[in-house]
């Protein structure tokens with residue numbers, strides 16, 4: 001079987017493994033397939049000089065149109081957006097204060113966040129807050145937070161409140177955004193929503209966020225970047241942080257224009273057609289897994305209501321002769337490494353995400369599933385490595401970097 005990548009695969013000549021991403025939009029795998037419109041815009045602008053703030057100005061109405069916000073700009077990442085938006089709530093347009101950060105002497109510097117929202121997207125959410133010099137004030141407990149926790153935490157030092165939308169957060173027992181914003185606004189506290197990985201570009205501002213943050217490089221298929229959208233005054237104060245802590249988070253001309261192009265392409269994208277294609281992949285894999293001993297495959301909706309389904313593959317090691325995590329690791333080896341979504345593998349299942357495939361790769365994925373499960377079933381013993389060793393191996397690998 002041959003891959004159907006059209007241009008010859010650059011990865012081969014670089015000595016990089018030709019991974020197939022059924023994991024999701026992961027920084028660790030190169031985020032997403034950048035849309036051709038963004039690729040073209042980026043290569044066209046790279047050799048040219050531009051007045052960068054004019055280019056930034058161009059992004060604002062496009063972001064405003066797509067998000068329903070008053071203004072917007074692009075920075076290095078959604079993570080950078082958290083630090084810049086928080087900084088904006090502390091400094092406003094005070095250029096001297098902007099240059100003094102992360103020294104917050106004389107400024108409001110407390111930022112409230114529900115404990116169940118303090119997750120890691122590869123780095124801790126609260127660190128994104130603290131990088132600006134602010135202090136993260138955690139309210140409630142991991143699985144319970146009520147409006148009284150929020151009301152009780154707001155005081156004269158409160159600069160902002162951060163709300164995180166993600167499958168990583170606790171999905172019950174917490175304050176929903178509308179109520180969160182209502183309580184904050186009654187006390188004059190701006191609300192920053194981290195919606196890095198969400199398809200709906202309008203709903204969070206519509207539900208009361210003052211700033212909504214998105215990643216350019218996730219579903220939008222843009223270059224690596226972060227989108228800051230919302231109330232013009234606050235967006236401006238966040239933009240001015242480019243003369244301070246934002247300097248190290250800057251984007252070049254190519255990524256600013258690339259993000260604009262990705263946003264414009266998003267408006268015209270055939271979302272229904274893409275969904276249909278993805279459903280086809282899921283059905284193919286489900287069919288491949290039907291009847292395999294010890295394996296159950298079910299199509300599940302996205303936990304944060306993105307218009308996207310994934311295949312949940314549950315593995316009974318006694319019957320299939322392999323654990324879910326050993327199957328994930330086996331799929332990730334070989335000439336066609338398939339990387340599955342394995343955040344919860346210790347519970348005996350993983351997910352397969354259909355939204356980052358090149359045409360034809362779905363068949364390779366199906367074949368790899370068939371091969372690895374066949375090998376396991378034929379094995380006389382159960383392939384089961386201790387789960388903790390998996391993490392230990394990953395950390396050990398990092399500690400050896402770059403060797």
Ligand SMILES: *Cc1c(COP(=O)(O)O)cnc(C)c1O
Pocket residue numbers: 027076077078079080121164165166194195196197214215216225226
């Ligand atoms: C991916 C993600 C981030 C980080 O976004 P980057 O743009 O990659 O920095 C932040 N928050 C959430 C909820 C995410 O899913």
